[in-house]
Amino acid sequence: MKEQKDFLHEHRKHLLSPKPEWLQDKLKIFGMKPTELKPLNPICNVIKGPVYLDPIRKFDPHVGELDRYIRTISPKNIDELKELAGVPNRVFDKEKPCYRLPCVQMHHLPTRNIESLKELEPDERIAVKDMAHNLLFGYVDKKIVSKIPYKGVIEYMLERAKRLNTFVADTLIVCPNEVVIFRNFAAVYITNIIVYGSGCIRLGNNTKLHSYQIKHV
Numbered sequence: 001m002k003e004q005k006d007f008l009h010e011h012r013k014h015l016l017s018p019k020p021e022w023l024q025d026k027l028k029i030f031g032m033k034p035t036e037l038k039p040l041n042p043i044c045n046v047i048k049g050p051v052y053l054d055p056i057r058k059f060d061p062h063v064g065e066l067d068r069y070i071r072t073i074s075p076k077n078i079d080e081l082k083e084l085a086g087v088p089n090r091v092f093d094k095e096k097p098c099y100r101l102p103c104v105q106m107h108h109l110p111t112r113n114i115e116s117l118k119e120l121e122p123d124e125r126i127a128v129k130d131m132a133h134n135l136l137f138g139y140v141d142k143k144i145v146s147k148i149p150y151k152g153v154i155e156y157m158l159e160r161a162k163r164l165n166t167f168v169a170d171t172l173i174v175c176p177n178e179v180v181i182f183r184n185f186a187a188v189y190i191t192n193i194i195v196y197g198s199g200c201i202r203l204g205n206n207t208k209l210h211s212y213q214i215k216h217v
Helices: 003-011 020-028 079-087 087-093 122-137 151-161
Strands: 051-053 072-075 164-174 179-182 187-194 200-204 208-214
Touching: 020 187, 020 208, 079 122, 079 151, 079 164, 122 151, 164 179, 164 200, 187 200
Parallel strands: 051 179, 164 187, 179 200, 187 208
Antiparallel strands: 072 164
């Protein structure tokens, strides 16, 4: 019992508490209130293999019922989508991210409604994918969002972004030699992430990680 208390104390000394206003604003995009946040059990002494957290699964023996951590979000506009899964405009007010965006062949962008990429010609498909990437991760001028062809691409993005799976928790502790893998989530929010030694967290493709603190001990 004493060892368990010491172990929990060892965790607590690493945790930080965000200001209530910050936490409330952050959780708005996940449709949650701070009082709804729940901590995850420490990922320690896993008997076999990594711990996989996936919205398809209902239960994990190391975490418990997964539904209490999963929220389904449908962004209403490009700003909400960028905040949740991309790079919001406010980031560009402070600094210019050091990555290159693809050059979009504007003349290949369709001016009609985009129902599916499959219906497009190959050049159109590439142009739509490149423009969607730039709108999600680059600066978006508010003057263009209602203009063709940008409007059609944004409407297509929002249609594809209906019912995005997100994972939301208060604290994640990962012990040495343990691996936690988040799969098929658009975004993951965890207030405090503490990873000990050789512990590891892996994210699926295109998963954005939100956190107040990520600390390696």
